[in-house]
Each structure stands twice: as C-alpha cells, then as structure tokens.
Amino acid sequence: MEISMTLNGRKIKASIEPNTLLIDFVRAQKCFSVKRGCETTNCGLCTVILDGKPVLSCSILAARCNGKTVETLEGLQEEVAPFTKFLAEQGADQCGFCNPGYIVNFAALLRENPDPTDEEIDFYLSGNLCRCTGFESQRRAFRNYLNYKKEQEGAK
Amino acid sequence: MNEEQKKIVAGYKTVGKSFPKKVSSQLLSGQPVFTDDITPSDCLVVKLVRSPYAHALVTEIDTKVAMRIPGVVAIYTYKDVPQKRFTHAGQTFAELSPQDRLLIDQRVRFVGDVVAIVAGETEEAVDRAIKMVKVKYEVLEPVLDFRAAKDNDVIIHPEDNWQALVPVGADNKRNLVAHAEDTHGDVDGIMDDCDVVLKHSYHVRPANQAMMETFRTYTEIDRYGRLHVISSTQIVYHCRRIIANALDIPKSKVRVEKPRIGGGFGAKQTVVTEVYPAFVTWKTKRPAKMIYSRYESMIAATPRHEMEVTIKIGAMNDGTIRALDMYTLSNSGAYGEHGPTTVGLSGHKSLPIYTANCEAHRFDYDVVYTNVQAAGAYRGYGATQGVFALECIVNELAYKLDMDPMELRMKNIVREGMTMPAYDNEVANACALDECIMRCSKEFDWENKKNPVDLGNGKIRAAGMALAMQGSCISNVDVGSCTIKLGDEGTFNMLIAAADMGTGCDTILAQMAAEILDCELDDISVFGADTDASPYDSGSYASSTTYITGMATKKAAQSLRTNMIKIAAEMLNKPVEELEYNGDGVYAKDGSGFVSRYDIATKSMCNNTIPATVTASHSSPVSPPPWMAAMVEIELDKETGEVEILDYHAVVDCGIPVNPALARVQAEGGITQGIGMALTENITYNKKGRILENSLMNYKIPSRLDNGRLNIEFERSYEPTGPFGVKSIGEIVINTPAPALVSAIAKATGVWHRDLPVTPQKILLNMDYE
Ligand code: FES
Ligand code: FES
Numbered sequence: 001m002e003i004s005m006t007l008n009g010r011k012i013k014a015s016i017e018p019n020t021l022l023i024d025f026v027r028a029q030k031c032f033s034v035k036r037g038c039e040t041t042n043c044g045l046c047t048v049i050l051d052g053k054p055v056l057s058c059s060i061l062a063a064r065c066n067g068k069t070v071e072t073l074e075g076l077q078e079e080v081a082p083f084t085k086f087l088a089e090q091g092a093d094q095c096g097f098c099n100p101g102y103i104v105n106f107a108a109l110l111r112e113n114p115d116p117t118d119e120e121i122d123f124y125l126s127g128n129l130c131r132c133t134g135f136e137s138q139r140r141a142f143r144n145y146l147n148y149k150k151e152q153e154g155a156k
Numbered sequence: 157m158n159e160e161q162k163k164i165v166a167g168y169k170t171v172g173k174s175f176p177k178k179v180s181s182q183l184l185s186g187q188p189v190f191t192d193d194i195t196p197s198d199c200l201v202v203k204l205v206r207s208p209y210a211h212a213l214v215t216e217i218d219t220k221v222a223m224r225i226p227g228v229v230a231i232y233t234y235k236d237v238p239q240k241r242f243t244h245a246g247q248t249f250a251e252l253s254p255q256d257r258l259l260i261d262q263r264v265r266f267v268g269d270v271v272a273i274v275a276g277e278t279e280e281a282v283d284r285a286i287k288m289v290k291v292k293y294e295v296l297e298p299v300l301d302f303r304a305a306k307d308n309d310v311i312i313h314p315e316d317n318w319q320a321l322v323p324v325g326a327d328n329k330r331n332l333v334a335h336a337e338d339t340h341g342d343v344d345g346i347m348d349d350c351d352v353v354l355k356h357s358y359h360v361r362p363a364n365q366a367m368m369e370t371f372r373t374y375t376e377i378d379r380y381g382r383l384h385v386i387s388s389t390q391i392v393y394h395c396r397r398i399i400a401n402a403l404d405i406p407k408s409k410v411r412v413e414k415p416r417i418g419g420g421f422g423a424k425q426t427v428v429t430e431v432y433p434a435f436v437t438w439k440t441k442r443p444a445k446m447i448y449s450r451y452e453s454m455i456a457a458t459p460r461h462e463m464e465v466t467i468k469i470g471a472m473n474d475g476t477i478r479a480l481d482m483y484t485l486s487n488s489g490a491y492g493e494h495g496p497t498t499v500g501l502s503g504h505k506s507l508p509i510y511t512a513n514c515e516a517h518r519f520d521y522d523v524v525y526t527n528v529q530a531a532g533a534y535r536g537y538g539a540t541q542g543v544f545a546l547e548c549i550v551n552e553l554a555y556k557l558d559m560d561p562m563e564l565r566m567k568n569i570v571r572e573g574m575t576m577p578a579y580d581n582e583v584a585n586a587c588a589l590d591e592c593i594m595r596c597s598k599e600f601d602w603e604n605k606k607n608p609v610d611l612g613n614g615k616i617r618a619a620g621m622a623l624a625m626q627g628s629c630i631s632n633v634d635v636g637s638c639t640i641k642l643g644d645e646g647t648f649n650m651l652i653a654a655a656d657m658g659t660g661c662d663t664i665l666a667q668m669a670a671e672i673l674d675c676e677l678d679d680i681s682v683f684g685a686d687t688d689a690s691p692y693d694s695g696s697y698a699s700s701t702t703y704i705t706g707m708a709t710k711k712a713a714q715s716l717r718t719n720m721i722k723i724a725a726e727m728l729n730k731p732v733e734e735l736e737y738n739g740d741g742v743y744a745k746d747g748s749g750f751v752s753r754y755d756i757a758t759k760s761m762c763n764n765t766i767p768a769t770v771t772a773s774h775s776s777p778v779s780p781p782p783w784m785a786a787m788v789e790i791e792l793d794k795e796t797g798e799v800e801i802l803d804y805h806a807v808v809d810c811g812i813p814v815n816p817a818l819a820r821v822q823a824e825g826g827i828t829q830g831i832g833m834a835l836t837e838n839i840t841y842n843k844k845g846r847i848l849e850n851s852l853m854n855y856k857i858p859s860r861l862d863n864g865r866l867n868i869e870f871e872r873s874y875e876p877t878g879p880f881g882v883k884s885i886g887e888i889v890i891n892t893p894a895p896a897l898v899s900a901i902a903k904a905t906g907v908w909h910r911d912l913p914v915t916p917q918k919i920l921l922n923m924d925y926e
Pocket of ligand 1: 035036037038039040041042043044045046047056057058059
C-alpha cells in the first residue's frame with residue numbers, strides 16, 4: 001500500500017506492506033537512530049515523535065501514520081543540541097545505544113513542560129531503559145542543563 | 157599513596173581528568189555507528205530452528221518443503237557441518253573451557269539449542285521456513301537440577317571427541333566441566349578452635365546481561381576472497397579464531413571487525429551469533445546477517461553462571477576471623493563456556509578481602525553440565541557470586557557476635573603491603589580499602605543509620621553494607637597492544653583491538669597516550685578494532701583494558717616519543733642527548749634549534765628510516781585488585797514486601813581513575829545492575845526446562861524509578877605495576893549491591909535471604925512478624 005507522511009520535515013511517499021511497523025519503516029528511510037531493544041514494548045529505545053507526541057515506533061503500524069508527521073532524532077538535531085552537550089560532559093552516553101530514545105523523549109517532555117523537576121523527568125522517561133549508566137549521569141546532565149537555561153534566561 | 161606518588165599524580169595533565177568520550181557527538185546525535193546501522197540490509201537473513209526439548213536426539217530432519225519457499229536460500233542441519241568440536245568462549249588459546257560444541261549437533265542439550273540454520277532473502281521467507289522444517293526427536297531425560305548433575309546417570313556430553321585442552325578436573329562422563337580442591341593451613345583444626353563457626357549456602361541465579369543492543373553479526377566475502385565479519389563483539393581476535401575453528405578453515409581466511417558496541421558486560425566475550433552467518437556466507441559466498449531478538453538473548457545466549465556457594469567462617473568472640481572454607485557448585489548449563497574460569501573467581505576474588513587474621517582457608521569447587529542454557533561471562537565473572545556469599549556470611553557473623561559489621565570488617569580486612577595467601581601470595585601494593593570504608597561510613601552516616609527504625613506507617617528503614625574486590629587482568633595470560641603513528645600535521649593515530657563497549661576505553665587510552673606525548677586529547681584519533689589493522693589484544697574482559705592495554709599504550713607512546721627525537725636529531729644535526737621533546741616538538745637544550753611535531757611528521761614521510769609508527773605489547777605477572785566499600789539504606793514496606801532504595805553510597809579504590817566522570821558512570825551502571833540482580837532479575841524454568849523470564853516484560857531490569865540515589869566517591873591508591881598508578885573499575889562495581897541489600901533486608905525483617913533475587917513475595921512469605 002501507498003502512504004505519505006512528513007518525516008523530519010520532509011514530505012515522503014512510499015509503498016509499504018500493511019504490516020510494516022513504524023520502526024522498520026523509518027529505519028528503511030535511513031533514520032538509523034531509531035533502535036529496537038525488545039519485542040514487548042518495554043525498552044523505549046524506539047521512541048519517535050508522532051504528531052507532537054512521543055510514541056514507541058515498535059508498536060505502531062506505519063500505515064497508521066499515513067498523513068501524519070513523524071520526527072526522529074535525525075530531525076531534532078538543533079532542538080537537542082543545547083542539552084546533549086551536558087550529557088557528554090557527564091559521560092552519560094556510555095554505549096550510546098539507548099541514547100536516541102531517551103533524548104527524543106526528553107525533547108518531547110521539554111515541549112510540554114520546559115522546566116520539569118527531577119521527579120517529573122524520571123517519571124516521564126521511566127519507559128526509557130538504559131543498562132549502562134544507572135541513570136544518575138543522565139539526571140545530573142538534565143539538571144545542569146535546566147539550571148544553565150534558567151541562568152541564561154535570568155541574565156536576559 | 158605516599159608523598160612521592162602524590163606528587164607524580166598531581167603532575168598529570170590529561171590522566172585523572174574528565175573528558176567527554178571520543179565518540180560523544182556521534183552517539184548523542186544518533187549517527188549510524190552500530191552493526192545493524194552500517195551494514196547492508198539486502199543481505200541474507202539468518203535464523204535458527206531451535207529445540208523445544210531440553211535434551212533430545214534429532215532422529216530425522218526434513219528440509220525439502222521448507223526449501224521450496226520462495227526466497228529461502230539454504231538450510232543446514234547437523235549433517236552439513238564440520239565435526240571438530242570447539243568452544244564459544246572468548247579466551248586465550250589453549251582455552252580452559254572444554255571443546256564441546258559443534259555448529260549444529262545431532263544431540264540438543266537445552267530448550268533453544270540449534271537444530272538447523274536457515275538463510276533466506278527476506279525475514280518472512282525465513283520465518284515461514286523455520287516452521288516448515290520437519291524434525292523428529294528422540295526425547296531424552298534432561299538434567300535440570302544442577303545439584304544432581306555430577307555423576308548423574310544421564311550424561312550430557314557422552315561424545316568421544318569431547319576434549320579438555322587443559323587439565324581443569326573436567327570429565328564429560330561425570331557431567332563435570334571442572335573440579336579442584338585447594339587448602340592452605342589446618343582449616344578444620346582452626347575451625348574447631350574458634351568461638352563461633354557459621355556455615356550457610358548462597359544461591360545466585362543465571363542473571364542476564366541484558367545489554368540494550370542484542371547480539372548481531374554481519375558477514376561477507378571481501379575483495380580478497382576472505383571472510384569479513386562485522387560483529388558486536390568484545391573480542392575480535394578470539395572471535396576470528398573461534399569462527400575459523402567452527403568452519404574448520406584457516407584463521408588467515410577470517411577478518412573480524414567491531415563497530416560501536418551497544419553494551420556487552422561480558423556477554424559479547426562469548427561467540428553467540430557470529431558462527432551462523434559466517435557459515436552461511438562461507439558456503440553461499442553471499443552476505444548474511446543475524447540479529448538476535450531479545451527473546452533469543454534471554455533463552456539462548458550466555459548469562460551468569462548459576463552458583464551455590466557454601467561458606468563456613470570461623471571467628472573468635474572478639475570478631476577475629478581465623479578461617480574461611482568455601483565450596484562452590486557452579487552450573488555451566490549445556491556447554492562449558494567460561495565454566496572452569498568463572499568458578500575460580502568465586503574464591504580467589506573474594507576470600508583475600510579478609511586476609512589480616514585469616515590463618516587457614518580452603519576453596520573447593522565443582523562445575524557441572526546441565527540441560528539449561530549455557531552460561532558465560534557477565535561482569536564480575538564469578539567474583540560476584542563469591543563476594544555475595546562471603547559478604548553475607550560476614551554480615552551474619554556480625555549479627556551473631558552483636559558487633560557493628562563495619563567494626564568487624566575494620567578488624568579483619570586486608571591492608572596495603574600485606575601478602576594475600578588466598579590470592580596466589582600476591583602483595584596488596586595499592587590498597588585503600590580501609591579508607592574506602594571510613595569515608596563511606598562518614599558520608600553515608602553509618603553511625604546514625606545502622607540501626608533499623610520502624611517508621612510507624614508500616615514501613616521500616618534499615619541499612620546494610622558490603623565490601624568487594626576484583627582483579628585487573630588475567631595474570632600471565634592477557635596481552636594488550638597499542639600502535640601509535642605520527643601522522644600528517646603532527647597529530648597521532650592510535651590503533652587498538654581492545655573493545656570500547658561503552659566503557660570508554662577509546663577515550664581513556666587516548667588520555668594515557670596524550671599524557672606521554674604531551675599533546676591535546678583531540679590530537680589523538682582512535683581506531684578499533686579490526687583484526688587486519690589493530691595489533692593483537694586479548695580483547696576487553698577481565699577488567700584488563702585500563703591496566704594491560706593501558707600499559708601497552710604508555711610504552712608505545714614512550715617509544716614513539718623517543719623515535720621523534722631521533723628523527724629530529726637528523727633534522728637538527730645534533731646528538732639525541734642534546735635534545736628534548738616538549739609536546740610541541742623537539743628543541744635543542746642549548747636553544748640552538750627547534751622542529752615542530754608537524755615538521756617531524758613531514759620529515760618522517762621523506763627519506764626516513766626511523767619508524768614513526770610503533771607498536772608495544774604488555775602482559776602482567778600480577779592482577780592487582782581494586783577494592784570498594786558500599787552502604788545502602790532502604791525502606792521496606794511490611795504490607796507489600798516492597799523494598800525502596802533511598803540512598804546508595806560507594807567508595808571505590810580503582811587506583812588512579814583515568815577519567816573520573818567515566819569511572820563514576822561505570823560505578824553507577826554496575827551498581828544498578830547489581831541492584832537488579834539482588835531484587836528483581838529472576839530466572840525460573842518450567843518442568844521441561846524452558847525459561848519463563850524470556851523478555852524485558854518479565855525479566856525486570858531496573859528502570860530509573862528503581863535504583864534510588866547513587867553516590868560514588870574514589871579513594872585513590874597508586875598501583876606501581878599499572879600505567880599511571882591505575883587498576884580497574886569495570887567489574888568490581890556490580891559486586892556490592894546483593895550482599896548490602898540482603899543485610900539491610902535482614903535488619904528490617906529479621907530474615908537472612910540466601911537466594912537471589914529477594915523479591916517482595918519472598919520477603920512477605922518469610923516475614924518474621926515478631
Ligand atoms: S523496541 Fe523496545 S519499546 Fe520499542
Ligand atoms: S548507554 Fe548503553 S544502554 Fe544506555
């Protein structure tokens with residue numbers, strides 16, 4: 001079947017199988033940042049933004065995204081750059097395999113709530129697993145970023 | 157550290173400082189750097205037909221119908237594969253693990269064992285074909301209880317070509333993968349003389365590494381006709397040898413490369429996927445790929461060895477620990493990977509913690525085959541299981557003696573300068589364990605938290621503690637190497653075969669090179685790892701990369717520095733004695749001349765015979781232990797049995813942390829994995845031997861809501877045999893959570909749990925309501 005969608009700001013048309021999952025579709029479109037870590041919707045590695053809302057691309061059919069807007073980390077580079085620096089500083093990237101999922105989800109959180117508390121961040125990202133870091137470095141990085149942002153805004 | 161050592165360390169410019177990882181911007185912007193991202197997708201899809209039985213013989217296998225499915229290219233059965241046995245364990249030759257595998261065996265030994273390899277052009281075709289392969293089995297009785305495996309009537313590896321290359325006490329006719337007995341001193345006599353003797357058994361299950369990137373491998377024939385393997389592996393060189401063994405082809409025909417690795421934790425120190433697409437490609441000459449599902453990673457991979465560690469401790473009423481007696485029963489599962497070696501660590505990397513007053517110790521073990529998924533290497537590698545048992549019984553001893561467990565430890569721990577009889581008589585050259593304990597107790601506020609408090613709302617607060625050790629390499633075995641070349645414009649290329657699986661070794665090794673070459677970290681580009689390009693390295697395991705490959709890196713950088721002076725000597729027309737290197741280049745001490753790194757690099761490419769590329773290797777006769785102390789505070793809900801972690805403090809002596817930010821994340825990650833192992837990560841089987849926790853839905857690894865707040869500090873010591881005073885950090889950090897949490901739970905409930913994980917159900921069922 002034919003579908004069309006806006007993927008990372010670009011209008012695309014493609015022919016797909018009815019059972020193609022969104023994760024496989026976007027990877028076939030060379031959005032390799034989107035990763036698969038499970039078959040049971042538990043890891044959050046595959047998080048993308050669908051019409052403004054974070055979703056698990058492993059549990060959505062590409063066909064359901066017909067006419068919709070999909071954003072992956074490839075399309076969010078400018079939006080995330082201000083805070084990924086802080087992740088690098090903490091060494092929170094580690095193996096990196098889980099990074100795109102939680103970075104996309106954090107970007108989605110910031111759109112809803114530009115100044116989340118640590119608890120709100122933990123809660124929002126609780127579906128994004130990471131086996132390497134123990135999460136603390138991510139927490140420190142997000143806090144440092146949010147503090148920095150406030151300082152910057154205060155200075156204005 | 158003594159004053160002189162402190163001065164040396166204070167002088168470091170790059171080592172001991174936190175830098176972002178070399179690959180940060182690539183990882184954080186989601187670039188395609190992992191195996192499945194960088195390899196073509198229009199290759200053959202390879203999957204396996206797996207056994208539904210724990211123990212059976214394939215009596216008939218019919219692939220004709222399956223082969224007729226459009227897109228199916230090849231199906232291989234036990235009739236098609238080489239008949240020489242080999243091991244999947246990534247270890248230095250001659251492997252201590254038995255040679256007990258075939259690519260496909262007629263006898264299947266666990267639920268999930270391979271029955272056939274299927275390759276096809278699409279996943280759909282392969283999935284259909286798997287269902288259409290018709291297999292008849294003669295179902296055999298399985299051995300599912302590892303306590304009944306030794307000398308069982310059912311023999312799991314009866315085959316005549318089974319082989320142990322090294323005498324490790326293995327005997328396939330007795331289901332034995334390894335056996336040893338080792339006694340120092342009059343253990344029984346001293347036990348008799350002790351005021352208190354405790355003896356208990358502690359059970360650790362086959363926890364899964366659960367790295368986020370599952371196993372995956374791509375294979376193709378390269379332009380020279382050789383087999384080119386791109387795989388997510390910690391061990392490119394061992395992998396190359398194992399693939400050649402499995403296919404029975406010369407090693408020179410195989411090239412193995414690793415891109416970025418999405419986590420390993422030891423799982424990728426064993427060959428899991430590599431041999432199957434390799435076989436398909438070698439046979440069909442077509443590119444092939446195998447991507448393990450999470451399900452496969454849970455049921456047919458290489459988890460921790462299940463162990464039951466029985467430990468007896470003899471002490472005096474004043475807390476003097478005089479004798480330790482340990483027996484470990486280890487379950488290797490269907491195959492023997494890492495069986496003979498992991499078990500050794502359960503004793504050798506736990507008992508030395510209590511060296512001070514220990515007059516005698518015994519350490520015996522059996523490692524057995526059973527009909528469950530084969531075990532392998534997982535962070536901690538047996539030390540985790542041993543430390544769990546030892547630290548639990550020391551906490552129980554403190555309880556029995558009515559002593560503060562911290563005081564009990566301060567009385568008995570190993571101190572710097574002591575010879576450790578339970579550690580091959582190595583000397584603890586660098587040991588800040590006492591400082592770790594003191595600092596941990598101060599920052600945690602042990603004095604005020606050590607006694608449990610009933611909060612009156614159905615919840616109890618309680619605290620527990622534990623110590624840990626590990627090694628820094630496999631002494632007299634591991635080889636690390638590093639090549640550094642001076643490139644255009646005076647920058648450097650560093651080539652290694654150690655594998656950065658998230659651990660940060662690309663970065664910390666470059667920091668070491670930069671320290672010697674006196675340059676910016678950005679002046680060093682890192683490449684790794686590829687068996688055709690990188691110098692030989694055993695690979696990244698046994699906590700050895702920082703300590704062993706680090707020393708090779710230091711040596712390589714030093715000799716390149718020397719060679720740069722030699723090249724400069726020709727340019728400046730001066731003897732080398734009159735020259736000095738200062739990072740920017742080489743200058744004459746009398747001020748009469750200077751050539752920059754850029755100039756030396758340019759000269760090295762024109763009319764030059766002095767190598768501007770050098771390689772150095774290193775091995776070590778010793779394996780200096782890192783040490784650590786940890787304390788945890790929990791809140792236990794008496795109604796639900798739920799344990800909430802409030803606060804986890806750990807102080808680690810890893811020598812000199814090369815990159816404190818990365819070392820801290822290692823510690824936080826390891827502790828969190830340890831918390832999972834202690835509280836939620838369960839593995840159980842049904843009656844037929846099928847694993848029930850086969851997805852991330854029911855195998856519960858900690859999320860960010862589950863691990864409380866972690867506070868990590870470092871107590872520095874200076875290890876004279878390590879580069880820049882370093883030891884290791886990667887593995888030790890998983891060892892403390894289980895014993896610390898068990899003792900906190902005991903304080904809260906009065907019950908000592910000796911079987912992991914301590915789930916809310918177990919806590920409720922055993923709650924001591926008095
Ligand atoms: S792949 Fe695990 S949640 Fe989507
Ligand atoms: S960084 Fe490896 S899984 Fe998160």
